[in-house]
Amino acid sequence: MEKVAVSNSERELQYITWHAYLALVMGLLFCSASLEPFLDFQSSKALTFVYGIAKFGLSVYFIYLMCKVVTTMSSIKKRNFWTASFEDEYLNHLNLLGFKWSFHSVIFTLSPFLFSNISSLISESFPADSISAKALATLVVGVMFVCYALPVLYGLNKSDE
């Protein structure tokens, strides 16, 4: 069977696609882990079942995506991998767009906690003392991953039209 030569751009495209899906799944797993203490599993068994199934499915998909990313990352240039950049212009644009969204998401996620001392309305809705530093860090990282993945996947999907 004839082996088709794949260009560097196409390899980068494969990598960013799997990477974005992995970021989305990781983000959802992190977000769910940080919000777990706030969900009432005692009163609803259905919620516990659905949540358990969803988390198991995401975990299995995470392992699959991790394998895909590891196999595709070996085909892109090491310098690009370590500097989180792409030689292909559009993919690099999407990657930077993802980072931009990710940066803004941190500000929006943390702002209620930052301003909770100023406004009583915010402090009642977001009681900063009730969430641990670990849970907050997990939530922020989760939101960052999701906010990186969404514009990248949207941009990749949109270009197929």
Place this chain on the structure above:
Amino acid sequence: MNEQLENDIHSVRVLNKLSQQQLADAVGVSRKTISTIETGRFTPSVVIALKIAKFFDMPLESLFKLK
């Protein structure tokens, strides 16, 4: 859609009976880059624009125009 820049890459490519993938391989970018440039969703760098113009053996200003 870019409101300031328009291009004729799609019509020139079709005229030359080339696929997006063939043009992408010739210029050294991904097919998605060509696709988004054609639809005006992505504005390419001068380097990519010059590469496309050189590939079609056309002046840059006949491929890319300001509205």
